[in-house]
Amino acid sequence: ELPDEFFQEQAELKDYLLINKIGEGAFSRVFRGIPQKNSSKAYLTRNFTECAIKVIQKDQSSGATIKKDEQTKKSTREQVMKEVQIHKLITCGEGAQNIVQFVDFQESENYYYIVQELLRGGEIFGEIVKYTYFSEDLSRHVIKQLALAVKHMHSMGVVHRDIKPENLLFEPIKHIPSKKPVLRRSDDPATKLDEGEFRPNVGGGGIGVVKLADFGLSKQIYQTDTKTPCGTVGYTAPEVVKDEKYSMGVDMWGIGCVLYTILCGFPPFYDEKIDVLTEKISRGEYTFLRPWWDEISDGAKNCVRKLLEVNPDKRYRIDDLLNDEWLNTYDAVRQREA
Numbered sequence: 190e191l192p193d194e195f196f197q198e199q200a201e202l203k204d205y206l207l208i209n210k211i212g213e214g215a216f217s218r219v220f221r222g223i224p225q226k227n228s229s230k231a232y233l234t235r236n237f238t239e240c241a242i243k244v245i246q247k248d249q250s251s252g253a254t255i256k257k258d259e260q261t262k263k264s265t266r267e268q269v270m271k272e273v274q275i276h277k278l279i280t281c282g283e284g285a286q287n288i289v290q291f292v293d294f295q296e297s298e299n300y301y302y303i304v305q306e307l308l309r310g311g312e313i314f315g316e317i318v319k320y321t322y323f324s325e326d327l328s329r330h331v332i333k334q335l336a337l338a339v340k341h342m343h344s345m346g347v348v349h350r351d352i353k354p355e356n357l358l359f360e361p362i363k364h365i366p367s368k369k370p371v372l373r374r375s376d377d378p379a380t381k382l383d384e385g386e387f388r389p390n391v392g393g394g395g396i397g398v399v400k401l402a403d404f405g406l407s408k409q410i411y412q413t414d415t416k417t418p419c420g421t422v423g424y425t426a427p428e429v430v431k432d433e434k435y436s437m438g439v440d441m442w443g444i445g446c447v448l449y450t451i452l453c454g455f456p457p458f459y460d461e462k463i464d465v466l467t468e469k470i471s472r473g474e475y476t477f478l479r480p481w482w483d484e485i486s487d488g489a490k491n492c493v494r495k496l497l498e499v500n501p502d503k504r505y506r507i508d509d510l511l512n513d514e515w516l517n518t519y520d521a522v523r524q525r526e527a
């Protein structure tokens with residue numbers, strides 16, 4: 190059964206039909222939607238038969254869990270506008286193929302609606318839950334695409350700041366004929382393919398195109414044309430300049446956490462007590478825990494190490510990652526699928 194709220198969300202929305210809920214975040218509900226082809230907005234959706242619609246409730250509505258005061262209301266609006274502005278910006282240009290495409294934005298009495306391209310596979314997070322961990326080939330396939338998304342954002346002066354498996358979405362590979370059973374590790378010689386044989390990218394089924402989503406925490410740190418920090422012209426303090434330089438590294442750390450997690454099935458840093466966890470992170474205290482990491486290659490471990498480097502000056506930058514030896518290892522399975 191659908192909550193009353195659903196009908197309200199539909200009632201206030203123009204040009205799109207809401208079909209079913211496909212996800213949610215702390216302040217949002219995301220629906221699969223169908224654009225109404227006879228609407229004035231149809232030109233925006235000519236390439237889409239379906240889309241994803243992120244609905245953010247305004248603070249003051251009845252029964253809302255979010256705070257009610259004027260201050261919060263204003264800042265929520267500003268946050269949503271910033272998310273939309275950045276999402277629009279990075280949807281454009283060459284190299285945006287691994288960014289979930291922005292389509293449309295609406296504001297109604299009680300909601301904000303961010304209409305986006307739909308990714309039918311859902312979250313990479315769900316695949317980790319389903320398959321525990323990914324083969325090195327599949328991990329490389331995912332991280333390469335994530336790296337291209339981050340490359341695009343960083344080259345436009347934007348940092349994502351919330352890179353995690355929940356915000357990584359994918360399009361499933363359709364229709365893969367496979368005679369052999371799906372096994373976890375494609376690197377295992379016992380599961381090698383016969384010439385010309387296709388198989389899902391082992392240990393995660395058919396993950397095709399991977400795209401980065403959720404720009405709710407994203408920040409534009411400089412304008413691409415001037416390379417100067419946003420909103421200032423030469424009066425920026427050194428610590429601000431430094432902060433902005435280091436903020437790119439936040440995404441690289443995030444990629445490191447994702448890579449670690451998909452390779453072994455659990456995150457690099459964990460503790461039930463938040464202060465203990467914070468301490469572990471600040472010291473960069475993680476291990477390649479046995480036996481889970483025993484059969485993972487040195488190349489993959491090296492890549493993780495370079496990303497989970499506590500010193501931001503030594504940490505991989507996006508171009509270092511794109512040139513990483515392990516990331517560029519030839520993948521026969523993938524090549525054949527392409």
Ligand code: ADP
Nearest residue numbers: 212213214215217219241306307308355403405
């Ligand atoms: P929040 O900012 O609240 O975290 P997100 O933008 O991350 O909101 O969306 C929440 C969830 O909705 C995602 O983790 C994902 O499961 C789903 N989702 C969001 N956008 C899409 C999309 N374009 N295609 C498919 N699922 C999506």
Ligand code: MG
Nearest residue numbers: 214355356403
């Ligand atoms: Mg999210």
